[in-house]
Amino acid sequence: RxxxxxxxxxxxxxxxxxxxxxxxxxxxxxxxxxxxxxxxxxxxxxxxxxxxxxxxxxxxxxxxxxxxxxxxxxxxxxxxxxxxxxxxxxxxxxxxxxxxxxxxxxxxxxxxxxxxxxxxxxxxxxxxxxxxxxxxxxxxxxxxxxxxxxxxxxxxxxxxxxxxxxxxxxxxxxxxxxxxxxxxxxxxxxxxxxASPGPVRKKGKSRKREFTPRTGKILIIDDEEVVRDVAGRYVRHIGYRPDLADGGKRGIALYETALKKGCPYDAVILDLTMPGGMGGKEVAKKIRAIDRQAKIIASSGYSTDPIMSKFKKFGFDGALAKPYRISELSEVLETVIGGKAVISKQ
Incomplete structure (x- = not known):
């Protein structure tokens, strides 16, 4: 659309x-x-x-x-x-x-x-x-x-x-x-x-910045082809260049190659559940071992997964609940790449 x-x-x-x-x-x-x-x-x-x-x-x-x-x-x-x-x-x-x-x-x-x-x-x-x-x-x-x-x-x-x-x-x-x-x-x-005494986190302004032109690369690791393709289209529409991997092994190889070439990924969107291969938690640890500065976003359709609610504890920089809209993806990418941990609304 x-x-x-x-x-x-x-x-x-x-x-x-x-x-x-x-x-x-x-x-x-x-x-x-x-x-x-x-x-x-x-x-x-x-x-x-x-x-x-x-x-x-x-x-x-x-x-x-x-x-x-x-x-x-x-x-x-x-x-x-x-x-x-x-x-x-x-x-x-x-x-x-x-x-x-x-x-x-x-x-x-x-x-x-x-x-x-x-x-x-x-x-x-x-x-x-x-x-x-x-x-x-x-x-x-x-x-x-x-x-x-x-x-x-x-x-x-x-x-x-x-x-x-x-x-x-x-x-x-x-x-x-x-x-x-x-x-x-x-x-x-x-x-x-x-009521909460804490400062309010404003969400409304993100839509105005939703399609601000951007540059950079995003690595998408997901075993579902449809999810990968849609996420790739979203990322490209926002302004980033997507690379797609159908599993943890392929994703780690792409990340390592990009790092050696001196052009690391700005962020990784990582599916937590990939049957038949490495789970998202294990993949994140291996990427983090390669690059301690990696920006890794957990993505899952299981909102009750503890990683989704306590992602920082598990070594992630953000969380993106499936299915997500382009506005939610844009906000999470913008915030994580900017250095702040964030979870999308579910």
Missing amino acids: MEMGPEERAVDRLRDAEKAALRAKHLTQQLLTFARGGIPVKITASVDDFLTEVVDFALSGSNVTYKLVMPDKIWPVAADIGQISQVIDNLIINAAQAMPEGGAITVAVENVTVGDPAPLPLKKGKYVKLSVSDHGIGIKEEHLAKVFDPFFTTKQKGSGLGLTSAYSIVKNHDGLITVDSQLHQGTTFSIYLP
Whole structure:
């Protein structure tokens, strides 16, 4: 799609295919979160940096609109943006499905301070509260206690995992998710996330720099041909020159040759799981033995792999969760080559 003009007929179909792939990614993440409890990779962030984008995406193509109520100076939170975006996405989709004839959802954000004794099962302190309210069919009183149970759903379509994974994610953030509903009047889901005193890491500006012309070489090591080819196209589109290797042995040889010629790679994107050959962790150690200054980015579709959440501990400079967009790849490359460790949002 990035190589086509906006007027070409295939663009819309490719955009739809991308949306379907992202939906599949979200469902897979829900299953992993439910099954293994996906450890959050937290950064200090402002909710307003990503909230609108998530809500717009969740409501794309629907007959439901939304109203955003968010005052200035909302406290930052320590959160895994990918996971919290997944929670918001689930809540917005549920709200839209509760209003099949259309309507408006209210998304409200506010700062709250929980005192002692606390009116909610939360530790004393500062929190950011995010609420999603609809004016739909509501939830029966006897069902309210079950809405976060695995596979419980009153819908004809749905996995029954959306709210379960939301509950698990918020709990892993030391937060709380609540529900209040009146039959035939509407439902409000609220999440409470601990406020963070740390400095906010801005993410929004990366898109403006996304296609800034660059020079340099990137080595992509992945046993999946399709993944290698797509990653190579992305890297070339951003401005770097890609070299592709179908396994650890070939990748190490390419890296060593480039180093001997005096033109080392600016970064290596390394698949962690390559059946039948060296694993990513072993390949990284061998490359690091050749060049201690190597910039190595771990890449995996398994978000629960400990390397993805603690990549620095395992000798990596960044992490890139599959499948990723070109904007995510661009940000990780730019930051890692610039000398800062970073993980893409999932």
